[in-house]
Amino acid sequence: MRAILLLLLAVAVQARTVLVVTADAPDFVLAAGGAIAAMAAAGDRVVLVRVTNDDKDSWNLSPEETASRVKGEVERAAKLLGIAQVHSLGYRAGELGGVSPTEIRDRILFYVRLLKPDAMLIPNPYAEYVEVLDRHYTGMAAEEARRIAALANHQPPFAEAGLSTHVVKELFYYAQPFDPRRREAESTATFAPQPKVVDIGSTFDRKLLAAQALQTINYSMAMRIRKRLDDTARRLPLLDVVNEDSVRKLVEINVRKLGEIAARESAYKLAEEFFYSGPDFQVPAKLR
Amino acid sequence: MKAALLLCTTLTFAQQLPLATIPPGKTMMVIQPHHDDHTTDYGMGGLIARFTGAGYQSWFIRSSNDEKDGAHGYPHNDMYNLRESEAATKILGMKGVYSLNWRNDYMDAIPLLELRAQIILLIRKHRPDAVLGHDPWGHYDRNPDHRKVARAMAEAVWMAGLANVHPEHLELGLQPHRVPHLFLKARVDYGRGHRPNVAVELNEDQVRRKQKAYVAHRNVYASPGMARSIRAQLQAEGLAVPEFAGKTDDEAAVLIEEWYMDWISRKRGSENGVKYAEVYWQRREFDYLPGLTDYLNANVVNR
Numbered sequence: 001m002r003a004i005l006l007l008l009l010a011v012a013v014q015a016r017t018v019l020v021v022t023a024d025a026p027d028f029v030l031a032a033g034g035a036i037a038a039m040a041a042a043g044d045r046v047v048l049v050r051v052t053n054d055d056k057d058s059w060n061l062s063p064e065e066t067a068s069r070v071k072g073e074v075e076r077a078a079k080l081l082g083i084a085q086v087h088s089l090g091y092r093a094g095e096l097g098g099v100s101p102t103e104i105r106d107r108i109l110f111y112v113r114l115l116k117p118d119a120m121l122i123p124n125p126y127a128e129y130v131e132v133l134d135r136h137y138t139g140m141a142a143e144e145a146r147r148i149a150a151l152a153n154h155q156p157p158f159a160e161a162g163l164s165t166h167v168v169k170e171l172f173y174y175a176q177p178f179d180p181r182r183r184e185a186e187s188t189a190t191f192a193p194q195p196k197v198v199d200i201g202s203t204f205d206r207k208l209l210a211a212q213a214l215q216t217i218n219y220s221m222a223m224r225i226r227k228r229l230d231d232t233a234r235r236l237p238l239l240d241v242v243n244e245d246s247v248r249k250l251v252e253i254n255v256r257k258l259g260e261i262a263a264r265e266s267a268y269k270l271a272e273e274f275f276y277s278g279p280d281f282q283v284p285a286k287l288r
Numbered sequence: 289m290k291a292a293l294l295l296c297t298t299l300t301f302a303q304q305l306p307l308a309t310i311p312p313g314k315t316m317m318v319i320q321p322h323h324d325d326h327t328t329d330y331g332m333g334g335l336i337a338r339f340t341g342a343g344y345q346s347w348f349i350r351s352s353n354d355e356k357d358g359a360h361g362y363p364h365n366d367m368y369n370l371r372e373s374e375a376a377t378k379i380l381g382m383k384g385v386y387s388l389n390w391r392n393d394y395m396d397a398i399p400l401l402e403l404r405a406q407i408i409l410l411i412r413k414h415r416p417d418a419v420l421g422h423d424p425w426g427h428y429d430r431n432p433d434h435r436k437v438a439r440a441m442a443e444a445v446w447m448a449g450l451a452n453v454h455p456e457h458l459e460l461g462l463q464p465h466r467v468p469h470l471f472l473k474a475r476v477d478y479g480r481g482h483r484p485n486v487a488v489e490l491n492e493d494q495v496r497r498k499q500k501a502y503v504a505h506r507n508v509y510a511s512p513g514m515a516r517s518i519r520a521q522l523q524a525e526g527l528a529v530p531e532f533a534g535k536t537d538d539e540a541a542v543l544i545e546e547w548y549m550d551w552i553s554r555k556r557g558s559e560n561g562v563k564y565a566e567v568y569w570q571r572r573e574f575d576y577l578p579g580l581t582d583y584l585n586a587n588v589v590n591r
Contacts, residue, residue, distance in 0.1 A: 094450075131443070131445070180482065237587065257583065
């Protein structure tokens with residue numbers, strides 16, 4: 001009994017708080033769902049901050065209906081991954097380019113100081129996204145929030161309200177879709193995040209279920225593929241009938257292949273890729 | 289020695305880019321800030337000529353008013369540059385120019401979403417199968433207009449396909465349209481930004497049209513002063529260029545610019561195993577779904 005209590009205590013002591021920041025609903029699931037599920041399974045308390053309301057990406061649904069449905073679906077996906085809480089900032093999707101970067105940053109900063117995470121997973125602001133630049137804006141804001149969370153002169157009112165400064169020890173940058181330069185290490189004297197490939201073999205099933213829970217966006221993806229093929233006199237037999245089964249199958253093919261691509265040149269079959277900065281992140285290389 | 293030669297040959301070929309084909313379609317748009325961005329040394333005149341030669345109807349969206357560029361001062365530069373831009377697009381076989389007229393070199397401060405909305409409207413009107421533009425990740429591109437328009441274009445090409453983005457456009461009878469193919473100016477010098485992933489082979493006629501389109505911008509290129517100073521330098525060094533004989537400074541300047549465009553096209557060609565080329569970062573229709581591209585390529589069939 002005593003041994004069990006000691007074991008539980010050891011787990012509790014090692015358990016971390018992990019803050020995941022995502023621009024849109026599918027980003028954190030597709031790029032980091034397996035790693036998140038593994039962290040949660042290991043006892044970490046994982047919290048999600050979702051920056052946009054995903055009101056645009058749907059098929060024949062109004063923005064209001066879309067945002068409402070996706071909110072429920074994200075919460076289901078998060079639960080499947082073991083995420084304990086979801087906080088939505090509610091910015092309109094695709095419009096972060098018109099929002100003050102400082103405003104987004106300080107709203108994320110609030111959660112960093114409130115939750116005091118040991119690790120953060122954020123969109124890589126430097127990945128060469130071609131389309132959904134909300135990922136870039138979110139990544140920039142989250143990266144800055146992580147940095148200034150440690151500096152008392154940023155947002156003094158937060159301190160007045162009891163939100164003290166905090167150093168986040170670990171940072172994982174993820175990219176959805178893949179950054180074409182994701183295997184190239186960045187390097188400067190003081191800042192050297194390195195490519196990190198994480199095995200998701202044991203959590204892939206949960207990641208897949210979470211991805212499939214995003215039904216509104218998945219249906220939209222399937223219908224857009226179908227429309228493009230119809231417009232160019234082509235067909236994909238799987239999408240001759242677009243229904244729940246065919247969309248689930250399409251998502252499975254997508255999620256599995258993403259895992260295989262990330263696992264290339266590694267010892268794993270299914271993986272996710274990150275840029276990673278560990279606890280020595282704060283220390284200039286010459287002083288380590 | 290043989291092994292070294294083989295290695296050199298292998299390395300040379302390893303660096304060559306695949307040759308792009310013109311995607312099937314009918315309509316193409318070039319979306320850039322300035323009057324001359326569609327005809328400069330990094331492209332895109334040759335590729336435009338290939339598109340129009342393949343039967344594409346194409347339009348040039350010029351986002352700025354180009355008031356700063358040229359020797360006539362503003363507002364005169366605006367008109368000179370517009371006229372020359374129209375002339376260049378005609379040489380390349382394009383249908384016309386849309387001028388959005390944002391203030392030249394002041395675009396960093398303009399509302400991104402407003403510019404994007406204009407581009408989305410034009411995309412929905414013309415429904416292009418391909419768009420050509422600057423790279424939104426060219427951080428080291430020092431021109432603020434290039435950066436701004438590239439970002440607006442990169443968002444517009446896919447957001448135009450979402451009915452919930454500017455639903456008011458649908459009241460005009462326009463339908464959502466996602467642009468399937470994208471050719472971006474690729475980074476070929478330093479820094480980040482998409483590296484070229486394709487070379488576009490050009491024939492003699494396409495290179496000639498590219499040259500003519502470039503020198504159509506006489507307000508900013510082919511300055512007689514440039515030819516005059518080159519001639520003076522040559523004379524000071526006791527050298528002569530036979531092709532300059534009997535030519536005015538105006539004519540010599542045009543010749544120099546045409547040589548430059550010929551040289552850069554040959555250089556890109558020789559790097560990629562053909563006579564003439566331009567290089568781009570191309571995004572194909574389903575590249576935005578990297579987990580599905582192999583599956584779609586293997587399973588999509590014609591009706």
